[in-house]
Amino acid sequence: MEKKILEAPDMSRILTRMAYEILERYPDTDRLALVGIHTRGVFLAERLARYIYEIADLPVKQGTLDITLYRDDWTRISHHPVLRSTNIPFDVDGMDVVLVDDVLYTGRTTRAGMDALIDFGRPRHVGLAVLVDRGHRELPIHADFVGRRVETEKDQTVNVRVAEEDGEDLVLVEVL
Ligand SMILES: O=P(O)(O)OC[C@H]1O[C@H](OP(=O)(O)OP(=O)(O)O)[C@H](O)[C@@H]1O
């Protein structure tokens, strides 16, 4: 069984708030880029960029990262990984890059995301925005912009659904 923790209006409100926070932290939007981590981070990054455009009338650079081959455990997960597109259509050197993901858990995806990003250049600053921080970090990583902190047990699962991929906006936590 799963319990709903966020529904579509909650997600819109939270992402709007996060867009304001990102703008406040990085007012120089010429230097700002939002980079979504596949899969759902890509759609959340697009939405944050859209909210920033609506709030400040300023376009923000965007990119996507597939971190599969940068994971420290990818051979354990699959020897035939499905790869998705990495697209960083701007010069990363000197930029303020906000990585965007749906869930922050152990921090291993974020670490892989930083590795993947740094292969493109040397950002001035890298931040992290996540819709849900569920704790249980295994690496010294924290998020700068958090939609909702959720207390979880280590063996619970947080399931984020986004309309673009799943047909609905919903965040569920497995009930143990
Ligand atoms: O902090 P971590 O322990 O790395 O966990 C967080 C990651 O786990 C999920 O991705 P998943 O690997 O399930 O792939 P998905 O994005 O395709 O669902 C989620 O989307 C985050 O990217």
Ligand SMILES: O=c1cc[nH]c(=O)[nH]1
């Ligand atoms: O609970 C979890 C842990 C990692 N990634 C998710 O999407 N959910």
